Amino acid sequence: TRISASLKSGHLREGLDASPRGDEAPAAAAEEDKGESNKVLVCARCHSLRHYGRVKRPDAERLLPDFDFVAAVGPRLASPSGARSVVLLLADASDFDGSFPRAVARLVAAAGEAHRKDWKHGAPANIPRAVLVVTKLDLLPTPSLSPDDVHAWAQSRARAGAGANLRLAGVHLVSAARGWGVRDLLDHVRELAGVRGNVWAVGARNVGKSTLLNAIARCSGVAGGPTLTEAPVPGTTLDVIKMDSVLGAQAKLFDTPGLLHGHQLTSRLTREELKLVQVSKEMRPRTYRVKTGQSIHIGGLVRLDIEELTVGSIYITVWASPLIPLHMGKTENADTMMKEHFGLQLQPPIGQERVKELGKWVRKQFKVSGNSWDANSMDIAIAGLGWYGIGLKGEAMLGLWTYDGVDVISRSSLV
Ligand code: GDP
Structure with a gap:
């Protein structure tokens, strides 16, 4: 992944004011192309992939820098521009508490509180909305579960992770693999975003974000648009990516890099070990x-x-x-x-x-x-x-x- 390429492309700038990551990668390897103007910075894993055809160090995944959503997107959530903010908080049904992006959820909850206190001065439409999306629902023994129970359970677990002041504009149970709940989610997100809102999808590495966003893009009928890479290895999405036209002409959907959760066992495992641990059925x-x-x-x-x-x-x-x-x-x-x-x-x-x-x-x-x-x-x-x-x-x-x-x-x- 060429970090500098995406910085130049303008995608990032449209979505974010500044990028706090990438350049500070602890294991980053700088490479210089022959042309002066074409400096390319690649992360250690991409360097290994390019030069050795594999990830040389088994712990390379862990060394990738984490994406600092709070610093990168936080200021925009409270932006007075009038555009609505919607944050999709993704959590994996098979590892809800481990994968739930609690720091981001707390940020959205706090931004919401601040806006509510300020109502008299600003437009209520500006309050950032949080939508909980439980991914990979097909991994649960669904025939023996009631959707209402899972819904209530997920909501209470989200509050346990983010604090009681987290207000959710919706809870969606989805399986991108099976196509469950994708249409409902898309319709709801479009409604919340309005004509020119900003929507950020946030989740831990491997939560199923790329697969879901691709399913959403397909559902929206975006033909030939940019589809995201579905990763055989977790954490392959390295930049904030704007997905054009998915929500309409002006509303924007952003994919953000998978968060690194040091508290998840998976963050310490090698690729071979991950194959044993990750649930696929x-x-x-x-x-x-x-x-x-x-x-x-x-x-x-x-x-x-x-x-x-x-x-x-x-x-x-x-x-x-x-x-x-x-x-x-x-x-x-x-x-x-x-x-x-x-x-x-x-x-x-x-x-x-x-x-x-x-x-x-x-x-x-x-x-x-x-x-x-x-x-x-x-x-x-x-x-x-x-x-x-x-x-x-x-x-x-x-x-x-x-x-x-x-x-x-x-x-x-x-x-
Ligand atoms: P990301 O790192 O969050 O972008 O996750 P990916 O979209 O790359 O998915 C991570 C892994 O989960 C891949 O092996 C996917 O095939 C798998 N996956 C994604 N969505 C689903 C789903 O709805 N059901 C199941 N069973 N697996 C899924």
């Missing part, structure tokens, strides 16, 4: 009935210990990629499992030396209570990986082990 539950003193591993990535139980047993359902092996055994053997099997039988990580690279192995405790074995009472979700659904009648103390810095949260149950 409808998720299938794997359920265990376990007792105090037992543990369930998801590959060499996380482990859940049943530390104390007020009842005899508890049902644990693992929702994660079917390509990751699970292991249930005694907690007293867990250290040996880690030393001898992480990176080998329990992948990812791929290779024992990767275990240390993923970080310090740390525990977080959760107290869970429930009153049914049939329905899960609670989820313990691991950002970038999936979740454990917990079903019990009584109380339990659980210990969740994973690599330091990976977000682990408990939440009301989704499935």
Whole structure:
């Protein structure tokens, strides 16, 4: 990706006042073409791709600079120009809390609050609108879920991530792969943007943004217009891109670079490891009935210990990629499992030396209570990986082990 090329093209300037990224890339490699005026700056990964045909360093993904939406788009959200601002907050149905762009959501919520306070001075139409878009809905076991429940659940999770003052102008459940909800979303965005509004699509890397925007463009009937690259590797969209004509003659739709969420496990994994972790088909539950003193591993990535139980047993359902092996055994053997099997039988990580690279192995405790074995009472979700659904009648103390810095949260149950 030629960063300078897009800077020159004017796309960026039309969408943004300044670009805070790209040039400061920590791993950026500057290249100079023969012509003086044609300096090209490429990121380290593109450099590797061009010169070696592959990403040389497995951690190159992580070294790409993050896109600073707050600095780049923030000032325009509050712009007094009269143009409406709409921000599409994308979250992946299979990793909602990990992928939800909470910093951007907080920014939009704060900008909205500021505008509401200023109503008497300005036009209400200027209030930036946030629309929550839950992508990849086809990955959830949709036949057993009610859309209304998912809708309410997503809205409450968005508030949990962004704060209670986040007001959503809409919640859309979509699957670009299946074409679900794309038309409704397009109609709603057009209505919110009005004749000359600005719409920004924001999401973590790999949330499915390019696929969705292409589906929206197709739905809008833009023939031969610019389509975005759908990435086999996460994070391939590196610039803010304006998509012409999708929303009408003057309203503008902008694609923004995928956000790098360090709290998602995926941000630490190599491309080969990602293939094992990323879910591509409808998720299938794997359920265990376990007792105090037992543990369930998801590959060499996380482990859940049943530390104390007020009842005899508890049902644990693992929702994660079917390509990751699970292991249930005694907690007293867990250290040996880690030393001898992480990176080998329990992948990812791929290779024992990767275990240390993923970080310090740390525990977080959760107290869970429930009153049914049939329905899960609670989820313990691991950002970038999936979740454990917990079903019990009584109380339990659980210990969740994973690599330091990976977000682990408990939440009301989704499935
Ligand atoms: P971006 O990084 O946010 O632009 O994400 P992409 O659009 O490149 O998609 C990332 C991955 O998710 C790709 O492997 C896509 O094929 C996949 N994907 C995107 N949308 C969907 C969807 O609606 N359903 C499913 N199952 N997979 C999707």
